Amino acid sequence: MENQFLVDSEFLSEEALAKKHLLENDPSSRTDPMEYFPDMEQIKSEIREKVIAQMNEYDYNKYTTKDVIRALKNKRCSVEDFKALLSPAALPFLEQMAKKARLETQKHFGNTVYLFTPLYIANYCENYCIYCGFNCYNHIKRVKLSMEQIEHEMKIIADSGMEEILILTGESKAKSDVKYIGEACKLAKKYFKNVGIEIYPVNTKDYAYLHECGVDYVTVFQETYDVKKYETLHLMGHKRVWPYRFEAQERALMGGMRGVAFSALLGLSDFRKDALATALHVYYLQRKYPHAEMSISCPRLRPIVNNDKINPLDVHEKQLCQILCAYRIFLPFAGITVSSRESKEFRNGIVKIAATKVSAGVSTGIGDHESKYTGKESDSVEGDEQFEINDTRSIDAMYNDLSVEGMQPVLNDYLYVD
Numbered sequence: 001m002e003n004q005f006l007v008d009s010e011f012l013s014e015e016a017l018a019k020k021h022l023l024e025n026d027p028s029s030r031t032d033p034m035e036y037f038p039d040m041e042q043i044k045s046e047i048r049e050k051v052i053a054q055m056n057e058y059d060y061n062k063y064t065t066k067d068v069i070r071a072l073k074n075k076r077c078s079v080e081d082f083k084a085l086l087s088p089a090a091l092p093f094l095e096q097m098a099k100k101a102r103l104e105t106q107k108h109f110g111n112t113v114y115l116f117t118p119l120y121i122a123n124y125c126e127n128y129c130i131y132c133g134f135n136c137y138n139h140i141k142r143v144k145l146s147m148e149q150i151e152h153e154m155k156i157i158a159d160s161g162m163e164e165i166l167i168l169t170g171e172s173k174a175k176s177d178v179k180y181i182g183e184a185c186k187l188a189k190k191y192f193k194n195v196g197i198e199i200y201p202v203n204t205k206d207y208a209y210l211h212e213c214g215v216d217y218v219t220v221f222q223e224t225y226d227v228k229k230y231e232t233l234h235l236m237g238h239k240r241v242w243p244y245r246f247e248a249q250e251r252a253l254m255g256g257m258r259g260v261a262f263s264a265l266l267g268l269s270d271f272r273k274d275a276l277a278t279a280l281h282v283y284y285l286q287r288k289y290p291h292a293e294m295s296i297s298c299p300r301l302r303p304i305v306n307n308d309k310i311n312p313l314d315v316h317e318k319q320l321c322q323i324l325c326a327y328r329i330f331l332p333f334a335g336i337t338v339s340s341r342e343s344k345e346f347r348n349g350i351v352k353i354a355a356t357k358v359s360a361g362v363s364t365g366i367g368d369h370e371s372k373y374t375g376k377e378s379d380s381v382e383g384d385e386q387f388e389i390n391d392t393r394s395i396d397a398m399y400n401d402l403s404v405e406g407m408q409p410v411l412n413d414y415l416y417v418d
Contacts, residue, residue: 016137020128020137023128023235023236024130024235027231030231030235030236030240031236031240033227033230033231033234033240033241033242034227034241034242034243035241036241036243036244037238037241037244039203040203040238040241040244041203041204041251042244043204043247043250043251043254045247045250047250047281047284047285047288048243048246048247050280050284051225051246051277051280051281051284052225052227052277054079054276054277054280055225055226055273055276055277055280058083058272058273058276060083060086060087060088060272060273061087061088062087063083063084063087063088063089063090064089065089065092067084067087067089068084068085068087068089068090068093069093070084071084071085071090071329072085072093072096072097072100077329077330079280079283079330081329081330082276082279082326082329082330083276085097085322085325085326085329085330086272086275086276086322086323086326087272090322090326091318091319091322094318094321094322094325097322097325097326097329098321098325098353098354100325100329101324101325101326101328101329101353101354102352102353102354104328104329104332105328105353105354105356107332108332108333109356110408111406111407111408112356112407112408112409112410112413113351113355113356113357113358113402113407113408113409113410114164114335114356114357114358114410114411114413115162115164115357115358115359115360115395115398115399115409115410115411116162116164116165116166116194116196116357116359116360117157117162117164117165117166117359117360117361117362117395118165118166118167118168118198118359118362118363119150119153119154119157119165119166119167119168119188119369120168120169120363120365120366121144121145121150121153121167121168121169121176121181121184121366122143122144122145122169122170122172122175122176122366123140123142123143123144123169123170123366124142124144124169124170124172124174124175124176125170125171125172125237126171126172126173126174126237126238127171127234127236127237127238127239127240128234128235128236128237129223129233129234129235129237129239130233130235131233131265131268134170134171136236136237143366143367144175144176144366145366145367147183147184147187149367150184150187151187153367153369154187154188154190154191154192155191156369157191157361157369158191158192160361160394160395160396161395161396161399161411162192162360162361162395162411163192163193163194163411163412164192164193164194164195164196164411164412165188165191165192165194165195165196166196166197166198166219166359167181167184167185167188167195167196167197167198167199168197168198168199169181169199169200171199171200171237171238171239172200173200173238176199178202178206178209178210181197181199181210182209182210182212182213183213185197185210185213185214185215186213186214188214189213189214193411193412193414194216194217194412194414195214195215195216196215196216196217196218196219196261197210197215197217197218197219198218198219198220198221200238200239201220201238201244201245201247201248201251202248202251203251204251204254204255205255206255207251207252207254207255207256207257208255208256209255210255211255211256211257215257216257216258216259217257217258217259217260217261217293217295218248218249218252218257218259218260218261219260219261219263219297220245220248220249220252220260220261220262220263221263221264221265221297221299222245222246222262222263222264222277222278222281223245223264223265223268224264224265224268224269224274225246225264225269225273225274225277225278225281226268226269226270226273226274227242229268229269230242230269233268246281249261249262249281249285250285250288250289253285253289253292257292258292258293259292259293259294259295260285260292260293260294260295261294261295261296261297261335261337262278262281262282262294262295262296262297263278263296263297263298263299264277264278265299265300266298266299266300266315266320266323267300267314267315271315271319271323275298275323275326275327278296279296279326279327279330279331282294282296282331282334283330283331286331286333286334293335294331294334294335295334295335295336295337295356295357296327296331296334296335296336296337297336297337297338297339298320298323298324298327298336298337298338299339299341300315300320300341300342317346320342320346321350321353324336324338324350324353324354324355325353325354327354328353328354335356335357336354336355336356336357337355337356337357337358337359338350338351338355338357338358339358339359339362340358340359340360340362340389340390340391340392341389341390342390342391343390343391344390344391344393344401347391348401348402348405351402351405351407352405352406352407358398358402360393360394360395360397360398360399361393361394361395361398362389362391362392363389
């Protein structure tokens with residue numbers, strides 16, 4: 001059933017306005033964020049309890065200079081060492097952290113940097129997340145691409161030389177069901193060596209189906225691991241169910257996916273606790289599924305429609321660099337992605353230290369790759385963007401810039417044998 005409050009016209013109905021007002025002002029009108037919907041698969045996993053217990057107990061102000069020095073000297077970074085490296089006490093040691101992180105990156109990844117580009121195929125959404133540009137109450141231009149339009153976009157991206165694509169939708173099962181996403185992934189496999197998806201969380205059988213359609217990896221942003229804060233940010237929709245979202249990566253692995261990616265949206269809550277929880281989520285899941293490839297992202301909030309309705313907690317570049325160095329030292333084998341939310345200068349620098357993957361030729365709009373890549377007017381109907389990007393470089397520009405910086409851009413490192 002379609003969300004009756006979805007904004008795809010110039011105004012909200014009186015009924016929708018009343019519902020929106022109630023959700024914002026009366027917490028009792030909202031569903032329990034820990035209660036699964038009937039169609040949601042529940043799996044038995046001890047990981048959630050481990051992560052949240054560690055996060056809730058984390059007092060980063062108790063760590064001292066001595067703790068940080070000890071963590072930097074240790075050959076293997078323990079959970080306790082990682083907590084010290086995330087603490088305010090570690091900020092004066094950022095240069096030493098960067099050197100240690102760079103050594104770990106070069107040891108396991110050399111000078112390689114992987115390139116990919118996202119493709120948004122729909123921006124309909126049934127969730128009311130107050131910080132998101134796609135949320136169902138925002139008045140934006142909503143579009144769902146047809147298979148012909150999707151293939152046209154993919155051809156343009158593939159012609160640029162890109163070999164890895166990340167397919168994204170808004171979180172609407174009614175407008176972008178699993179079959180629709182699967183058909184898009186089948187098309188993607190014709191043009192790209194690696195195919196990822198960033199969609200609403202689904203059940204194991206759905207991940208298995210999407211894997212059969214050609215999907216290699218799944219990305220899910222938990223947004224924040226702070227359940228109390230999560231409840232105040234996600235007021236309606238399937239995304240409101242916190243544990244179902246947390247368990248998405250494990251269901252994806254159970255469905256046969258090769259890899260999974262994790263992230264908190266830094267700035268929604270206490271960024272140090274969210275960074276700790278994100279890394280521990282990877283840490284514990286890696287031990288349960290040692291065959292799986294795992295990566296971590298570190299997006300910060302970017303300006304969106306209705307930005308005045310949230311109160312983001314600033315995460316500055318120095319603090320972001322600290323988090324990324326700590327991630328690398330603690331999770332030496334994990335991929336680290338830095339998105340186009342960050343500046344060209346920051347991304348050029350961090351790939352030499354900790355990051356292993358960056359996006360290029362990015363658009364968060366719908367159906368606009370022809371106009372953005374070629375400058376030609378497109379016949380496609382274009383939909384509004386989810387958020388503003390900071391690094392607008394094309395694939396060629398990104399490839400050349402990385403090469404000049406002494407890095408080795410990689411478009412694909414997989415061979416598929418029939």
